[in-house]
Amino acid sequence: MTAPLKLALVGLGTVGQGVVELIQRNGEVIAARLGRSVRITGIAVRDLTRARDVNVADIPVTDDAMALARDGDYDVLVELIGGETTARAVTEIAFSRGKSVVNANKALIARHGNELLAQAESAGVGIGFEAAVAGGIPVLKALREGLVGNQVSALAGIINGTSNYILTQMGSKGQAFADALADAQRLGYAEADPTFDIEGIDAAHKLTILASLAFGIPLDFDALSIEGISAITPQDIRIARELGYAIKHLGIAKREADGGVSLRVHPTLVPTEHLLAKVDGVLNAVLMRGDGAGPVCMTGAGAGRLATASAVLADIIDLGRSGAGIAPPLGQPVVGLKAVTIHPAQDAASAFYLRLRVADAPGVLKGITSVFAELDISIEAIQQREPREGDDATVALITSETTGQRIADAVARIEVLPFVREQLARIRVEHFEA
Numbered sequence: 499m500t501a502p503l504k505l506a507l508v509g510l511g512t513v514g515q516g517v518v519e520l521i522q523r524n525g526e527v528i529a530a531r532l533g534r535s536v537r538i539t540g541i542a543v544r545d546l547t548r549a550r551d552v553n554v555a556d557i558p559v560t561d562d563a564m565a566l567a568r569d570g571d572y573d574v575l576v577e578l579i580g581g582e583t584t585a586r587a588v589t590e591i592a593f594s595r596g597k598s599v600v601n602a603n604k605a606l607i608a609r610h611g612n613e614l615l616a617q618a619e620s621a622g623v624g625i626g627f628e629a630a631v632a633g634g635i636p637v638l639k640a641l642r643e644g645l646v647g648n649q650v651s652a653l654a655g656i657i658n659g660t661s662n663y664i665l666t667q668m669g670s671k672g673q674a675f676a677d678a679l680a681d682a683q684r685l686g687y688a689e690a691d692p693t694f695d696i697e698g699i700d701a702a703h704k705l706t707i708l709a710s711l712a713f714g715i716p717l718d719f720d721a722l723s724i725e726g727i728s729a730i731t732p733q734d735i736r737i738a739r740e741l742g743y744a745i746k747h748l749g750i751a752k753r754e755a756d757g758g759v760s761l762r763v764h765p766t767l768v769p770t771e772h773l774l775a776k777v778d779g780v781l782n783a784v785l786m787r788g789d790g791a792g793p794v795c796m797t798g799a800g801a802g803r804l805a806t807a808s809a810v811l812a813d814i815i816d817l818g819r820s821g822a823g824i825a826p827p828l829g830q831p832v833v834g835l836k837a838v839t840i841h842p843a844q845d846a847a848s849a850f851y852l853r854l855r856v857a858d859a860p861g862v863l864k865g866i867t868s869v870f871a872e873l874d875i876s877i878e879a880i881q882q883r884e885p886r887e888g889d890d891a892t893v894a895l896i897t898s899e900t901t902g903q904r905i906a907d908a909v910a911r912i913e914v915l916p917f918v919r920e921q922l923a924r925i926r927v928e929h930f931e932a
C-alpha cells in the first residue's frame with residue numbers, strides 16, 4: 499500500500515473544519531481516486547481552548563504554526579489562516595523544505611503571488627489556491643485545464659458572495675444594507691473585515707487571480723479599478739428593475755484591441771434576462787469567453803465551509819498525484835509571464851445608469867438632456883419618479899455606450915446645475931454577448 503499523503507493543517511476555522519469534515523466523510527473515495535489515503539498529521543490553531551465541531555482528538559494540535567511548518571511530518575502544508583504575515587512565513591518554510599502548499603488565501607496570492615509562485619517553481623514544489631476564488635466553483639481548474647486550448651477574450655463574475663447576498667436581500671426583501679450585511683456575517687460568508695467584501699477588495703483579489711490565468715499575465719492587484727456596493731440604495735435596485743436590469747457586483751476582465759486588458763470591479767446593471775442577473779444570494783458565477791469554447795458559465799457556492807473545503811481538497815489531490823501539481827498554478831510558468839498595459843476604468847466604454855434628485859420644476863429635464871447633447875452622449879431610456887420629498891423628483895436615465903471619462907464630465911456639469919439637489923448616482927451598464 500502506498501504511503502498516505504500527509505497534511506499539516508494551519509488554521510482550524512470555518513474552512514479548516516470543513517477540510518477535516520470532508521476528509522473524514524469522503525476518505526474512502528478520495529483514497530480510491532488518489533491511489534493512497536490522505537492523513538492530517540498535525541494542526542496549528544491560534545487558540546487551543548476554542549471549541550471546534552469536528553473531532554480531531556487523534557491529531558496533534560499546536561498553537562505554534564511556525565513550528566508545525568518547520569518540524570511537522572507532512573507532504574503538503576494547508577494554510578487556512580489567511581492574512582499575509584504568518585501565512586506567508588509558513589508557506590516559505592514549507593517551500594524551503596521542498597513541500598507544497600494549498601491555501602484559500604486570495605489576498606496573499608493577489609498581492610504576493612508573483613514572488614511566491616516563482617519561489618515554488620524554483621523549489622520544484624506546487625502551490626494550489628483554487629479555494630481562493632469563487633469558493634466551491636472549480637473555476638481556476640476550468641481556466642487552467644478545461645480551457646487550456648483557448649484564448650480567453652473576456653470574463654465577468656459575481657465573485658463576492660457577501661455583496662451578492664446583500665444586493666439580493668435589498669432587492670427581494672427590501673432589507674436595509676446593514677441588516678443584510680449582519681446576516682451575511684452571521685452565516686459565515688463575510689471576511690473578517692467586511693469592508694473587504696462591501697468595498698470590492700475581496701472581489702478585486704479574486705479578479706486579479708482570474709485575469710492572470712485567463713490572459714497569462716503577472717498578478718497585478720494594484721492596477722485594478724475597484725468600487726464596492728456601499729453606495730447602492732434600494733431605490734437604485736427598484737428603478738433598475740423597472741428599466742429591465744438587475745444590479746450585480748461584478749469583476750470584469752477584458753482583452754482590449756491594443757493587446758492590453760481592462761480589469762475592473764464595480765456594481766453593474768445587467769439585463770434581467772441575462773444568466774448573471776439570475777444568480778442570487780450567496781451564489782457566485784463566472785462567465786468566460788474562449789475563442790474555441792465560446793461562452794462558458796459556471797455557478798455555485800462562492801463561500802461556506804464545505805464548498806470552500808471542496809476546492810481545497812481538489813488542490814490537495816492534484817498535488818498528491820504529482821508533487822508540483824498537475825499543471826502550473828497560473829497555467830504557465832510564472833517566470834515567463836509578460837506584463838501588458840492595464841487600462842484605467844475611465845477609458846472603458848459602457849452604457850451608464852444615472853440617478854439624480856432634482857427640483858420638480860419646468861425646464862429641469864431640458865437642462866439635463868442638453869448637457870448630454872453637448873457631450874454627444876445619447877440617452878437610451880429616461881424615467882422621472884413622482885415627487886417624493888417636498889418638491890423634489892427623482893430622474894433616472896440610461897445612456898448609450900460612452901467612456902467613463904465622458905460620463906465624469908457630464909456628471910460634473912450636471913451637479914452644478916441649480917436645480918440638482920445631491921450627488922448623482924452613477925452605475926455602469928453591461929450588455930454581454932452571452
Ligand code: HSE
Nearest residue numbers: 658659660688689801
Ligand atoms: N467573503 C467572501 C465572499 C468569502 O463573500 O465571497 C469567500 O471568498
